[in-house]
Amino acid sequence: MMALRAHARGGPEQLVYESAPRPSPGPGEALVRVHAAAITFAELGWDETWTRQDGSDRTPIIPGHEVSGVVEEAGPGCALAVGDEVYGLIDFDRDGAAAQYVTVPGDVLARKPAGATHEQAAAMALSALTAWQALVDQAGIEQGERVLIIGAPGGVGVYAVQLARARGAEVTGTGRESGRELVTRLGAQRFLDYTAGPLDPGASGFDVVLDAAGAGDDESFYRALRPGGRMILLAGPPDADRAKKHEVHATFFIVTPDGAELAALAALVDKGELEPVVGQRYPLAEGRTAFESGSRPRPPGKTVLLVG
Ligand SMILES: NC(=O)c1ccc[n+]([C@@H]2O[C@H](COP(=O)([O-])OP(=O)(O)OC[C@H]3O[C@@H](n4cnc5c(N)ncnc54)[C@H](OP(=O)(O)O)[C@@H]3O)[C@@H](O)[C@H]2O)c1
Numbered sequence: 001m002m003a004l005r006a007h008a009r010g011g012p013e014q015l016v017y018e019s020a021p022r023p024s025p026g027p028g029e030a031l032v033r034v035h036a037a038a039i040t041f042a043e044l045g046w047d048e049t050w051t052r053q054d055g056s057d058r059t060p061i062i063p064g065h066e067v068s069g070v071v072e073e074a075g076p077g078c079a080l081a082v083g084d085e086v087y088g089l090i091d092f093d094r095d096g097a098a099a100q101y102v103t104v105p106g107d108v109l110a111r112k113p114a115g116a117t118h119e120q121a122a123a124m125a126l127s128a129l130t131a132w133q134a135l136v137d138q139a140g141i142e143q144g145e146r147v148l149i150i151g152a153p154g155g156v157g158v159y160a161v162q163l164a165r166a167r168g169a170e171v172t173g174t175g176r177e178s179g180r181e182l183v184t185r186l187g188a189q190r191f192l193d194y195t196a197g198p199l200d201p202g203a204s205g206f207d208v209v210l211d212a213a214g215a216g217d218d219e220s221f222y223r224a225l226r227p228g229g230r231m232i233l234l235a236g237p238p239d240a241d242r243a244k245k246h247e248v249h250a251t252f253f254i255v256t257p258d259g260a261e262l263a264a265l266a267a268l269v270d271k272g273e274l275e276p277v278v279g280q281r282y283p284l285a286e287g288r289t290a291f292e293s294g295s296r297p298r299p300p301g302k303t304v305l306l307v308g
Helices: 042-044 118-125 127-138 156-168 177-185 219-223 239-243 260-272 284-295
Strands: 002-004 016-018 029-039 066-074 087-091 101-105 108-112 146-150 172-177 191-195 206-211 225-233 248-250 278-283 302-306
Touching: 002 284, 029 118, 029 284, 042 284, 066 101, 066 118, 066 225, 087 118, 087 260, 108 260, 118 260, 118 302, 127 156, 127 206, 127 225, 127 260, 127 278, 146 156, 146 239, 156 172, 156 177, 172 177, 177 191, 206 219, 219 225, 219 239, 239 248, 260 302, 284 302
Parallel strands: 146 172, 146 206, 172 191, 206 225, 225 248, 278 302
Antiparallel strands: 002 016, 029 066, 029 101, 029 302, 066 087, 087 108
């Protein structure tokens, strides 16, 4: 098969489009013929991309852990059937989907939303799941709560805005001015341009703040919460002293692959309550250029490699 691979640890400059062995599904796994794979720019910087848990070298590695495709073969004990259209998030310590085929544990895959293309489904696999786990599993948002989404036009942000609205929250998003139209169309009642200066002093009293920008432990995000409010961080652990000072609950978590939650997200897409957002598309052969684009301004939403 053809694949995008790196033979040595580094950035996009290490990626080459080349022939690679086609994998075989083990027990409980499906071999997926990839139609689209979304990429996370930061994945090339993570240890688990390059080394196994015992510290041994994983190279050559295949990136792109957000997949949508069709089951080509089911391993022993895998509940999926040949021909099923599926999507999912693949653990980052396994080979990814920037290839014509990938093996994936069957239980982290869900049926692709019928109303979405493969590229749209791939674009949701990590970002929508992260937004769901942040707002539903971690923050437990409720009807009528005031929610502030930092980085609302981003890969995770666009789903966070929609999920918060679908759960009856009142949503404010922050981002670059160019994202205002998209974010308000997706349901945010208010939009703040973060490049215009510090967070609006009027941005206060929120029940939940989600840092979907990975902007970090910013003092202004804490000030935006009411006492007892919940802050969810995606880029790193909170400062416990700062959380205590502001009397808020601050949590960092890392998204985990979950087929059942992806099935719930697919159902929202098919009901018209969740719109997948694709930022930009590249053919698999141009995967290196796709990764390089992470350091430049880009349209809102995920970057997707087209494979099928
Ligand atoms: N913990 C987890 O499991 C998990 C899962 C997924 C993602 N993440 C992390 O979450 C972050 C977002 O990921 P993503 O894929 O959604 O990234 P993305 O597509 O690059 O989106 C980030 C968005 O935030 C905006 N932004 C940057 N700084 C901001 C600030 N100070 N205030 C408001 N908006 C700001 C960016 O705008 P401009 O760049 O145009 O200014 C962009 O629109 C990354 O740090 C990623 O590593 C963590």
